Amino acid sequence: xxxxxxxxxxxxxxxxxxxxxxxxxxxxxxxxxxxxxxxxxxxxxxxxxxxxxxxxxxxxxxxxxxxxxxxxxxxxxxxxxxxxxxxxxxxxxxxxxxxxxxxxxxxxxxxxxxxxxx
Amino acid sequence: xxxxxxxxxxxxxxxxxxxxxxxxxxxxxxxxxxxxxxxxxxxxxxxxxxxxxxxxxxxxxxxxxxxxxxxxxxxxxxxxxxxxxxxxxxxxxxxxxxxxxxxxxxxxxxxxxxxxxxxxxxxxxxxxxxxxxxxxxxxxxxxxxxxxxxxxxxxxxxxxxxxxxxxxxxxxxxxxxxxxxxxxxxxxxxxxxxxxxxxxxxxxxxxxxxxxxxxxxxxxxxxxxxxxxxxxxxxxxxxxxxxxxxxxxxxxxxxxxxxxxxxxxxxxxxxxxxxxxxxxxxxxxxxxxxxxxxxxxxxxxxxxxxxxxxxxxxxxxxxxxxxxxxxxxxxxxxxxxxxxxxxxxxxxxxxxxxxxxxxxxxxxxxxxxxxxxxxxxxxxxxxxxxxxxxxxxxxxxxxxxxxxxxxxxxxxxxxxxxxxxxxxxxxxxxxxxxxxxxxxxxxxxxxxxxxxxxxxxxxxxxxxxxxxxxxxxxxxxxxxxxxxxxxxxxxxxxxxxxxxxxxxxxxxxxxxxxxxxxxxxxxxxxxxxxxxxxxxxxxxxxxxxxxxxxxxxxxxxxxxxxx
Numbered sequence: 001x002x003x004x005x006x007x008x009x010x011x012x013x014x015x016x017x018x019x020x021x022x023x024x025x026x027x028x029x030x031x032x033x034x035x036x037x038x039x040x041x042x043x044x045x046x047x048x049x050x051x052x053x054x055x056x057x058x059x060x061x062x063x064x065x066x067x068x069x070x071x072x073x074x075x076x077x078x079x080x081x082x083x084x085x086x087x088x089x090x091x092x093x094x095x096x097x098x099x100x101x102x103x104x105x106x107x108x109x110x111x112x113x114x115x116x117x118x
Numbered sequence: 119x120x121x122x123x124x125x126x127x128x129x130x131x132x133x134x135x136x137x138x139x140x141x142x143x144x145x146x147x148x149x150x151x152x153x154x155x156x157x158x159x160x161x162x163x164x165x166x167x168x169x170x171x172x173x174x175x176x177x178x179x180x181x182x183x184x185x186x187x188x189x190x191x192x193x194x195x196x197x198x199x200x201x202x203x204x205x206x207x208x209x210x211x212x213x214x215x216x217x218x219x220x221x222x223x224x225x226x227x228x229x230x231x232x233x234x235x236x237x238x239x240x241x242x243x244x245x246x247x248x249x250x251x252x253x254x255x256x257x258x259x260x261x262x263x264x265x266x267x268x269x270x271x272x273x274x275x276x277x278x279x280x281x282x283x284x285x286x287x288x289x290x291x292x293x294x295x296x297x298x299x300x301x302x303x304x305x306x307x308x309x310x311x312x313x314x315x316x317x318x319x320x321x322x323x324x325x326x327x328x329x330x331x332x333x334x335x336x337x338x339x340x341x342x343x344x345x346x347x348x349x350x351x352x353x354x355x356x357x358x359x360x361x362x363x364x365x366x367x368x369x370x371x372x373x374x375x376x377x378x379x380x381x382x383x384x385x386x387x388x389x390x391x392x393x394x395x396x397x398x399x400x401x402x403x404x405x406x407x408x409x410x411x412x413x414x415x416x417x418x419x420x421x422x423x424x425x426x427x428x429x430x431x432x433x434x435x436x437x438x439x440x441x442x443x444x445x446x447x448x449x450x451x452x453x454x455x456x457x458x459x460x461x462x463x464x465x466x467x468x469x470x471x472x473x474x475x476x477x478x479x480x481x482x483x484x485x486x487x488x489x490x491x492x493x494x495x496x497x498x499x500x501x502x503x504x505x506x507x508x509x510x511x512x513x514x515x516x517x518x519x520x521x522x523x524x525x526x527x528x529x530x531x532x533x534x535x536x537x538x539x540x541x542x543x544x545x546x547x548x549x550x551x552x553x554x555x556x557x558x559x560x561x562x563x564x565x566x567x568x569x570x571x572x573x574x575x576x577x578x579x580x581x582x583x584x585x586x587x588x589x590x591x592x593x594x595x596x597x598x599x600x601x602x603x604x605x606x607x608x609x610x611x612x613x614x615x616x617x618x619x620x621x622x623x624x625x626x627x628x629x630x631x632x633x634x635x636x637x638x639x640x641x642x643x644x645x646x647x648x649x650x651x652x653x654x655x656x657x658x659x660x661x662x663x664x665x666x667x668x669x670x671x672x673x674x675x676x677x678x679x680x681x
Contacts, residue, residue: 072444073319073321073322073370073440074321074322074366076321076368077321077322077365077366077367077368078366080365080366080368080414081365081366084365089419108370108389108390108391108407108440109370109388109389109407109410109411110388110389110407110408110409110410111410113410114410114414
């Protein structure tokens with residue numbers, strides 16, 4: 001196995017209708033967490049595992065919601081946990097590729113005040 | 119390791135019975151024997167063996183009937199029955215199964231196969247026993263949980279219903295389990311006459327959500343009763359929740375501050391779906407979420423800016439939890455915002471809008487849906503504050519003669535609200551308690567007049583329409599922010615003796631003063647926005663006077679000693 005293959009190894013956690021993967025950037029500065037399927041309470045452990053990886057210490061986080069079909073308020077809570085983990089008010093977290101439904105949920109709670117939503 | 123069981127052998131042939139008993143006994147099991155079905159049933163009742171080896175064809179009662187009876191007697195417990203049979207026709211084997219047989223063994227008996235079947239059946243028995251045990255445990259635990267929920271709900275209701283949810287101008291629908299779905303609804307009359315309503319929705323379900331609701335309700339009612347402003351209450355609740363909730367938990371909430379007398383509505387919505395202000399003529403204004411939910415950010419980061427709207431008696435406020443738009447029917451379809459808007463759009467008479475939304479939900483779900491909250495508040499001047507309960511142990515008061523004078527300068531005018539503390543001081547005088555509401559209203563009117571028209575120089579005629587109304591509050595905010603000089607003096611004087619007593623409230627400010635006589639006349643007009651509340655002050659108090667320069671007012675409350 002090449003040296004950098006370990007670094008880009010993907011952690012895959014499968015639950016019934018949801019897959020969460022996390023992948024650090026080549027320089028290890030950014031961690032991208034991708035959520036496909038339902039982002040709800042069942043994703044709790046998988047989401048935590050995705051950002052609590054011991055092998056990287058990223059400065060920035062990207063949550064890719066491209067494949068996210070559904071999101072509930074406990075998912076909002078999980079995003080707050082990530083924010084707390086990433087330094088609270090100093091956290092640098094971008095939420096990318098939100099579908100209109102997901103964006104609506106984020107905007108009702110005014111989460112654009114806490115995260116960069118694009 | 120093979121288990122030793124007690125095994126009943128029902129076999130009419132003495133030779134076969136003996137043979138089987140020997141095999142089974144050698145394998146270490148305890149053996150009971152019966153020569154026909156009836157004997158087998160009787161022995162089963164008496165000895166409760168764990169497994170039965172049953173011949174099919176026997177005199178008196180055959181094995182099929184005996185098997186049926188034994189299965190019935192065994193009830194939930196699994197008592198495996200293995201039929202001993204030389205029967206080879208399928209129909210006879212089917213009869214064994216129909217009678218409740220679990221397996222067959224054919225003659226001649228092979229001891230190894232027999233023991234294998236006995237042990238397999240025993241494993242099945244244990245499995246069944248474990249399942250039953252766990253089923254009963256789950257049922258017990260569930261019952262326990264429901265009992266605890268009931269008790270917790272009863273406690274919470276004492277707190278949640280401390281206010282005025284039962285007021286005639288409030289209608290709501292909330293399932294009894296709402297608390298454990300994270301929903302809560304609170305309503306209180308403030309001493310100055312406003313009604314505060316809070317609809318909250320905690321993330322998560324169950325006990326954590328219910329526990330978070332407790333301090334929220336306590337804070338809400340405690341502060342409302344003491345005369346704190348809706349902004350103060352909001353800030354305190356946010357700070358408390360931020361302090362106690364884990365990071366991932368928060369409370370989406372809308373707080374309404376309805377002042378029917380003044381014709382003003384203040385709204386703060388953090389994270390709940392749009393609420394609606396529906397005026398008597400059917401016009402609809404969305405009350406949109408502009409803020410992060412409660413308990414997410416620290417006190418200094420909280421945006422406590424309320425939105426102001428003019429309201430008139432008969433206007434309706436509709437609040438809903440996200441359970442309404444996010445509810446799904448049996449086909450997993452979402453009720454969705456569009457259906458809600460369609461129901462609102464179709465409404466012709468605001469008085470029936472609540473019923474129509476309920477009906478739309480019922481039509482959609484086919485049955486009452488549990489996980490949602492819906493509340494309607496009608497703006498009403500009749501909803502008067504309950505007089506605060508007079509302490510049953512009130513002492514007989516001694517004569518009093520004191521006064522206090524407070525001067526509030528720019529920084530305190532900007533950030534403070536002196537009224538709750540002043541009211542608490544006045545309520546030390548027992549005789550004033552029954553009039554706390556009136557006194558607070560008068561204090562509130564005098565103070566906001568002095569601040570807004572005196573110190574800030576705001577023109578109340580701005581409030582002639584909805585647009586001006588908004589501008590008025592924007593100006594108020596701006597001028598308050600940039601205030602450098604200015605003051606309000608408040609002086610309270612109490613004098614009591616054996617015949618009764620007198621409270622005198624004097625107020626003056628650094629503003630330019632105003633023509634009190636003219637203000638009193640203007641108010642007699644029909645313009646509901648621009649009043650200075652002076653008529654109200656005059657009506658509620660026992661004496662009203664003003665300085666000729668219009669910069670100071672004084673008000674008196676007088677009482678007679680009780681016999």
